[in-house]
Amino acid sequence: MSVLGRLFGREGLHSLAAPYALDALEGAERLRFERHLERCERCAAEVRALSEDAVRLACSAATPPPPALRDRVLTAIRTTPQERPAGEPARVRTGQLPPHVWGIQPPPRPRERRVPLFVPFATATAAAALVVAGLFAVQAHRTQDELAAAQARQREIAHVLAAPDARATAGRDAQGRTIGVVASASAGRAVVTLSGYAEPPGGRVRQLWLMRPGAQPRSLGLFEGDTPLVASGLTRSATSLAVTVEPDGGSPRPTTQPIVQLALNSVGFGE
Amino acid sequence: MRPRRGGTAVQADQLLLLVAGGDHRAFEELYGLVAGPVFGLVRRVLRDAAQAEEVAQEVLLELWRSAPKFDPDRGSALSWVLTLAHRRAVDRVRSARAAGEREQRDYLRSSATAFDQVAEEVEAGLEREWVRRCLDRLTTLQRQSVTLAYYEGYTYREVAERLSLPLGTVKTRMRDGLTRLRHCLGGVVA
Structure with a gap:
C-alpha cells in the first residue's frame, strides 16, 4: 500500500x-x-x-442468545467498574423528563423553544433499527400457539416488506417511547410497531388511525401488547398515522388526543 | 402475548445514557434490546456458537464499561455496540483463519447449525427478508464484495483476490453496494 x-x-x-x-x-x-x-x-x-x-x-442476523449469557453478563456488571472519559466526574443522568403527554397538557417549560411533538430519527438506520427491535422483541418467549399466530402474522408482514417500494420510518416522543412503520404505498399496507407504551389501564385499548386531509380519521385496528399491527387499505393521500387510547373494543372516531402521531411523507404517502 | 417486563422498550439510546450513570436496571433493559443483534452478528461471522457466546459476552461487558464514553451525536447506541461487536468478531475470525482452524470448524459444525438455523429463521426472518430483498438488488459484484467482507470477515485485499478483481474495483463496489443498500432499505433521510 x-x-x-x-x-x-x-x-x-x-x-x-x-x-x-x-x-x-x-x-x-x-x-x-x-x-x-x-x-x-x-x-x-x-x-x-x-x-x-x-x-x-x-x-438482519439477530438471534436470541443462550439464557446463560444473560445471567453471566448481568452478574459480571455488578462488580465491573465503568470507565469515565478523562476529567469527567461520575454523574447520574436520571433521564427524568416532563411527565406531560403532549396534546393533553402543554410542556411545563414556558421559556424554552416549543418541543416538537415528534422528533424524527436522525438516520435511516436508527429508524429501521427501531422497527427491527420492535419486531424482534415480539418474537421472544412464545408458546407454540403464539408462535403459530406469530408466523401467520409474519407472512402478512413479509408481504408488506416484499413490496418493491417498502420504506421504513420511525420516531420517538420526549419520553423515549417510539413508533416504527414499514409501509408500501403501492400495496397500501403498513406494519406498525409501538414500544415503551404501557398497556392503558382499565381495559382501555390503543387504537391506530389513518389521518387524511379533509377526511375523518379512519380506524386501522387495535394494538395488542407489543404485537405489530398490520394495516391495509392505506390511501396515497394519507398524511400521518396516529394512536389514541380508547375504551375497550375501540371507537368509531378518536375520543382522546393522540398519544403519538407519525408523518408518512418519507414513506411515499401524502400525495 | 406476554407483555415485556417493566417498560423494557424505552429506546436504546436513552437507556445507554442511563447506563452511563451506572444504572443496572437500565442495562438489563438495554441487554434485552441489543443482545440478540450482537450475538446473531458475532455468530454469523464466527460460525461457532460457543465462540460467539464468548465474544458476545466480552462485547456486552464492554458496553457496560464504556457506556460513559457514549456520544449520541456520533451515531445510535445500536450502531455503536454492533460496530464494536463486528470488530471483535472479525479480529477473532482472522486470527483463527490465520491459524488454519476455520476450515476444520466449518467442516465440523454441520448438525448444530441445522438446528440453530430454524430458530434464527423465526426470530430474525422479517428483517432478514427485507435485507435480503435489498441485497438481491445489488449487482453480483457489489453484493459479493459487501458480504464477503461483512459476514465472512475478509479484508478488501482478500476479497479482491477471491473475486479476481483489482483493489480499486473492490473498494468502489463496497461503497456503491452500501450506498444502494441504504437507498433500498429507505427510511428517514438524515
Whole structure:
C-alpha cells in the first residue's frame, strides 16, 4: 500500500472509507486510516453514514442468545467498574423528563423553544433499527400457539416488506417511547410497531388511525401488547398515522388526543 | 402475548445514557434490546456458537464499561455496540483463519447449525427478508464484495483476490453496494 498510497495521496485514503466501515482493512492499514479520520472531516462523515448502512446487515442476523449469557453478563456488571472519559466526574443522568403527554397538557417549560411533538430519527438506520427491535422483541418467549399466530402474522408482514417500494420510518416522543412503520404505498399496507407504551389501564385499548386531509380519521385496528399491527387499505393521500387510547373494543372516531402521531411523507404517502 | 417486563422498550439510546450513570436496571433493559443483534452478528461471522457466546459476552461487558464514553451525536447506541461487536468478531475470525482452524470448524459444525438455523429463521426472518430483498438488488459484484467482507470477515485485499478483481474495483463496489443498500432499505433521510 505504501507506494500506491503515496501515488494516490489523499484520494487513496478517502477510498478506504467503505472497506473501513465494513471492517475490511488489515490492522496497520486500519490504524493509518483512523489517524487520517481525525484530520479529515469529509471522511469521518462518510464513514459514519456507511457504518450505519453496515449495521443494517448486522440487524438482519439477530438471534436470541443462550439464557446463560444473560445471567453471566448481568452478574459480571455488578462488580465491573465503568470507565469515565478523562476529567469527567461520575454523574447520574436520571433521564427524568416532563411527565406531560403532549396534546393533553402543554410542556411545563414556558421559556424554552416549543418541543416538537415528534422528533424524527436522525438516520435511516436508527429508524429501521427501531422497527427491527420492535419486531424482534415480539418474537421472544412464545408458546407454540403464539408462535403459530406469530408466523401467520409474519407472512402478512413479509408481504408488506416484499413490496418493491417498502420504506421504513420511525420516531420517538420526549419520553423515549417510539413508533416504527414499514409501509408500501403501492400495496397500501403498513406494519406498525409501538414500544415503551404501557398497556392503558382499565381495559382501555390503543387504537391506530389513518389521518387524511379533509377526511375523518379512519380506524386501522387495535394494538395488542407489543404485537405489530398490520394495516391495509392505506390511501396515497394519507398524511400521518396516529394512536389514541380508547375504551375497550375501540371507537368509531378518536375520543382522546393522540398519544403519538407519525408523518408518512418519507414513506411515499401524502400525495 | 406476554407483555415485556417493566417498560423494557424505552429506546436504546436513552437507556445507554442511563447506563452511563451506572444504572443496572437500565442495562438489563438495554441487554434485552441489543443482545440478540450482537450475538446473531458475532455468530454469523464466527460460525461457532460457543465462540460467539464468548465474544458476545466480552462485547456486552464492554458496553457496560464504556457506556460513559457514549456520544449520541456520533451515531445510535445500536450502531455503536454492533460496530464494536463486528470488530471483535472479525479480529477473532482472522486470527483463527490465520491459524488454519476455520476450515476444520466449518467442516465440523454441520448438525448444530441445522438446528440453530430454524430458530434464527423465526426470530430474525422479517428483517432478514427485507435485507435480503435489498441485497438481491445489488449487482453480483457489489453484493459479493459487501458480504464477503461483512459476514465472512475478509479484508478488501482478500476479497479482491477471491473475486479476481483489482483493489480499486473492490473498494468502489463496497461503497456503491452500501450506498444502494441504504437507498433500498429507505427510511428517514438524515
